[in-house]
Amino acid sequence: MSPATAINESSDVRARILATGQRIMGGKGFSAVGLNEVLTAAGVPKGSFYHYFGSKDAFGEALLEDYFEDYLADMDRTLRQAGGPVAARLENYFQAWRDNQSFHDCQGKCLAVKLGAEVADLSEVMRASLRRGTTGIIRYLAEAIQAGVADGSLSVDEPAADVAQSLYQLWLGASVMVKIVRNTEPFDKAMATTRQVLKLPA
Template identity: 70%
Template sequence: MNSATATATATDALDVRDKILATGQRIMGGKGFSAVGLNEVLTAAGVPKGSFYHYFGSKEAFGEALLEDYFASYLAEMEGIFRLPGQTKAQQVAAYFQSWRDNQSFDDCQGKCLAVKLGAEVADLSASMRAALKRGTAGIIARLAQAMRQGVEDGSLSLDDAPENVAQSLYQLWLGASVMVKIVRTPQPFDAAWQTTRGMLRLSP
């Protein structure tokens, strides 16, 4: 096999793996992890079942990879928001929470609410998936804290506590609001979370 053929084969393999992950994220983001069988994911992705075990050793390993892929994309989007040109850090932080509200739909989040959907479920099912959740959420909180620290430095934010503590409190607040939104089927919990967030960051209306 020449180098060009090997490269094409490797690219094709990555494409298949990414297709399985993207399909799994969309379906499991709507139904949960335990309720979805591998056959459903593979049929929707148009991938033979035998191919699955070439990429993932088990459904649990697939779940871990699914979460890692989700958080990698989430953090990249988050960093993009915190680099928006012509905005203060306060405006970027506000844009991040607006993006959260837009993406965490109670109707159909198209896999963008995977951490909310799977968090409590898989934390009790799998140590490796819980660890992936822990790493991913820690990364979110760290990037949020960094943005807040920069906001204090540029004078656009004012905090009563360390950025790390504020970031953790706000992440937990919005995570809870996301769950409540799914229960009450209205965006009101996000409205309440935003009011609290605005007060904690001393943002203008």
């Protein structure tokens, strides 16, 4: 086996462990899932785990970093690269949030919502990863809001950064409430508030 092939296989195994962990922990939480469950589902021997991750916390940090990298790439496609007015792109973003982060199995797409409150008090490295990731999301939202003001498709009364933070916190809270009440009414209210804040037509 050539060195390049070995590196590619190693990268594939690491990616498979992360993808499997994201799917399982996105459904059950971080503490409730043992490494054996993840590795068995991924088809990876337990002894191989520590070749890629130094500890469960290190795995959790890598899991979140991988999740936010993909999430921000999706935001980039939705908010920066898609055509049409920015207001429509923002609506599409929040509609996708509603679709992905429901009270049904989110297949790992709601990892920040699922793990946020749980791991912030358990692991400093994971809390820091969550902070970096959520800061990136808020920055993307702020840039989109600024662009929407510039193209005239939306209007805000406060600085874009403040509006972005408030909207992110609104939707994060709505995601938790959706899981509690087991219906999508919190998302309906979050969308109505978002439209009001951005001065979008009903």
